Amino acid sequence: MNHILLTIDVEDWFQVENFKNYIPFSSWPSYELRVEKNSHRILDLLDSITLEPSSLLASQLSSRKNSPKASFFVLGWLAERLPGLVREIHSRGHEVASHGYNHNLCNQQSCEDLKKDLKDSKKLLEDIIGSQVYGYRAPSFAINNDILQVIEDCGYLYDSSYNSFAMHERYGRLYLSKNENKGVAVKISNNFYELPISNIKFSIQNSKSRAQNLQLPWGGGGYFRIIPLSLFKMGVNSILNKYKAYIFYMHPWEIDSKQPRIKEASCFVKFRHYVNLHKNAYRFSSFIKYFRKDSFTTCHKYLTELG
Numbered sequence: 001m002n003h004i005l006l007t008i009d010v011e012d013w014f015q016v017e018n019f020k021n022y023i024p025f026s027s028w029p030s031y032e033l034r035v036e037k038n039s040h041r042i043l044d045l046l047d048s049i050t051l052e053p054s055s056l057l058a059s060q061l062s063s064r065k066n067s068p069k070a071s072f073f074v075l076g077w078l079a080e081r082l083p084g085l086v087r088e089i090h091s092r093g094h095e096v097a098s099h100g101y102n103h104n105l106c107n108q109q110s111c112e113d114l115k116k117d118l119k120d121s122k123k124l125l126e127d128i129i130g131s132q133v134y135g136y137r138a139p140s141f142a143i144n145n146d147i148l149q150v151i152e153d154c155g156y157l158y159d160s161s162y163n164s165f166a167m168h169e170r171y172g173r174l175y176l177s178k179n180e181n182k183g184v185a186v187k188i189s190n191n192f193y194e195l196p197i198s199n200i201k202f203s204i205q206n207s208k209s210r211a212q213n214l215q216l217p218w219g220g221g222g223y224f225r226i227i228p229l230s231l232f233k234m235g236v237n238s239i240l241n242k243y244k245a246y247i248f249y250m251h252p253w254e255i256d257s258k259q260p261r262i263k264e265a266s267c268f269v270k271f272r273h274y275v276n277l278h279k280n281a282y283r284f285s286s287f288i289k290y291f292r293k294d295s296f297t298t299c300h301k302y303l304t305e306l307g
Contacts, residue, residue, distance in 0.1 A: 001244075001294065001295050002240045002244050002245065002246075002291075002294040002295065003183070003244065003245040003246075003294065003295045003296075003297055003302055003305075004068075004236075004240075004245070004246050004248065004291055004294050004295065004296050004297075005070075005071065005184075005195070005245065005246070005247045005248065005296075005297060005298070005299055005302055006046075006068060006069075006070035006071070006248050006288075006296055007070065007071045007072075007073060007137070007160060007247060007248065007249045007250075007299065008039070008042060008070055008071070008072045008073065008249070008250060008251070008252065009073050009099055009137060009249060009250070009251050010035060010039060010072050010073060010074040010075060010078060010085075010089075010099060010251075010252060011035070011075045011078065011099060011103060011139075011251060011252075011253070012031075012033060012034060012035040012078065012252075012253060013034055013035075013253040013256065013259040013260065014028065014031040014260075015028065015075065015077075015103050016251075016253070016273065017103070017105070017139065017140045017170065018265070018269045018272065018273060019262055019265065019269075019273075022262050022264045022265060023262070025102060028077070031260075032260070033078075033081065033082070034252075034253070034256055034259055035078060035082070035085075035252050035253070036082050036085050038252035038253060038255055038256050039072075039085055039089070039252045040085075040088070041252075041255060041281065042070075042252060042255065042284075043088065043089065043092055043094075045281065045284065045285055046067055046068045046069075046070060046092075046094075046288075047065075047067050047092065048067075048285075049067055049068055049285065049288055049289060049292065050065055050066060050067060050292075051066045051067065051068060051292045051293075051294075051295075051296060052066075052292050052293045068288055068296030069093055069094055069095070069296055069297055069298050069301070070094050070095070070296070070298065071094065071095040071097050071135060071160075071298045071299040071300070072089045072094055072095065072096055072097065073097045073098060073099035073135070073136070073137040073160075074086055074089070074096060074097070074098065074099055074125060075099045075100065075101070075102075075103055075121075076098070076099075076100065076101035076102070076117075076120065076121035076124050076125070077101060077102050077103070079121075079124055079125055079128060080124065083128045086125060086128045086129060087128060087129060090129040090131065094298065095134075095135070095298035095299060095300050095301070096125055096128075096129050096131075096133060097125075097133055097134065097135035097136060097137065097160075097299065097300075098118070098121040098122050098125060098133055098135065098136045098137070098156075099121070099136075099137050099139065100117050100118070100121050100136075100138065100139055101117045101120055101121045101124075102117070103139045104117065104139065105138070105139055105140055105142040105170070106138045106139070106142050106143060106147045106161075106172075107142045107143075107144060107147065107172060108142075111150060114147065114150055115150060115153075115154060118136065118150065118151060118154040118156070119154050119155075122136075122154065122155065122156070133156075134156060134157040134158060134299075134300045135156060135157065135158050135159070135160060135195075135299050135300060136151050136156045136158075136159050136160070136161070137159070137160050137161050138159070138161035138172070140170040140171070141161050141162065141163040141170065141171045141172060141197070142161075142170055142171070142172050143159070143161040143162055143172035143173075143174060144172045144173060144174065145174055145175055147172070148174065148188065148194065151192075152188065152189065152191075152192040156192070157191065157192065157193065157300065157303065158185075158192065158193040158194065158195055158299060158300070158303060159192075159193075159194050159195070160194070160195040160196070160197070160247065160299055161194075162174045162176075162194055162196040162197065163196070163197040163199070163217070163219065164196060164197070164199050164201075164215055165199055165215055165216075165217040174194065174196075176188075176194060176196075183243055183244055183245040183302075183306060184196065184198060184243050184245040184246070184247055185245075185302070185303060185306055193303055195247060195299055195302075195303075196247070197219035197220075197247055197249060198218060198219050198236075198239050198243075198245075198246045198247045198248070199215045199216060199217055199218050199219060200215065200216040200218045200235050200238065200239065201213065201214070201215050202214055202215075202216075216235070218232070218235045218236070218239065219247060219248060219249055220248040220249040220250050221249055221250060221251070221254070222272050222273075222275065224248075224250065224280075224283065224284075224287075225254065225275050225276040225277070225279075225280055225283070226275060226276065229283050229286060229287065232287070233287065233290055233291075236248075236287075236291070240294070245302065247299075248287075250280075250284065254277060254280050255277070255280050255281040255284065256277060257277040257278035259277075261274070
């Protein structure tokens with residue numbers, strides 16, 4: 001069976017890295033929180049979709065509606081202010097994971113500050129939901145192998161911060177063993193895994209008849225809003241055919257076309273942030289319904305099923 005791992009980075013519209021030059025951290029408390037309403041909209045959308053059972057036996061055994069489940073990587077700053085939202089995510093059967101505390105980039109923190117961020121955000125979320133938090137995602141995918149070791153040392157089972165698309169200036173780089181791959185999971189140690197964002201990988205011959213490896217960003221976010229939906233589905237099918245699993249990500253603000261506009265931002269930044277916000281909830285729903293015969297599961301459950 002194919003597995004699709006929906007991941008939601010729970011941060012608000014004014015907390016994105018592209019706006020840091022215009023919205024300093026000290027001003028965050030003065031801005032309108034829109035993430036709760038947008039997250040509830042995503043939760044309701046997921047609950048509204050019924051997945052098709054993979055077999056007649058599964059249909060007969062299941063007395064509950066089979067709706068997609070997702071992993072929500074929650075920012076600690078928001079969890080402090082909206083603990084009810086964190087409990088709601090958990091109570092609806094989704095996974096609560098950590099997105100750090102203040103959306104500070106991992107590679108711009110000292111080792112001690114990073115450890116504090118990782119441990120504090122994990123403990124806060126665990127205290128709110130009364131259950132263990134297993135996963136972490138670094139803001140802006142800013143990761144490297146040294147940071148990965150710190151994440152493991154702080155008690156997480158998995159990280160999902162590696163985006164292999166090399167043309168983005170903030171995405172980090174990891175060197176992973178090709179021999180330890182299981183589906184889309186990469187085993188780092190006996191008790192720790194990496195779940196990279198899914199991209200399309202291919203090779204071309206250059207003028208010197210040498211193969212050049214290239215990648216296209218196919219994991220979600222702004223790329224999902226820009227790439228035509230029919231083409232995006234084709235790309236996901238190609239990833240599923242190869243790995244039997246696919247990891248998708250988005251943010252609650254990406255379905256909020258009425259969020260405030262940052263006029264000071266450059267045209268390029270504004271395009272990246274605001275393009276097709278008004279269409280994205282429909283696109284997200286259509287994407288899930290297209291793959292409704294597949295399994296939509298959480299990151300932790302996927303790793304558990306892999307054994």
